[in-house]
Amino acid sequence: MTLERNRDFGDYVPAPDDDLVICRCEEVTKGEIRQAVRDGMFNVHEVRRLLRCGMGLCQGRTCAKLVKAIIARELNLPAPSLLDATARAPMRPVEMKVFANEKGL
Secondary structure, three states: OOOOOOOOOOOOOOOOOOOOEEEOOOOEEHHHHHHHHHOOOOOHHHHHHHHOOOOOOOOOOOOHHHHHHHHHHHHOOOHHHOOOOOOOOOOOOOOHHHHHHHOOO
């Protein structure tokens, strides 16, 4: 679903629970997500690129549904109408010497 970029959603009005951390890996709050929508980020991919929510160690396994629901609520849309972010396997940084040892170098 596409939205008109010039659509006015009104001014950002802080909510009492805006300091609630939604993405624990990247420490993104509900208020930051709501503000991003008011600034013109109308889908999960745009919010993810701006705030990095869903890009931490868990790759969105714990926050993706919450982020999508917050965006949908701000846009007055049903959550299923928004596309999900691309899911990736949880990853950890690995030093190159680990790979070198596997090859017997």
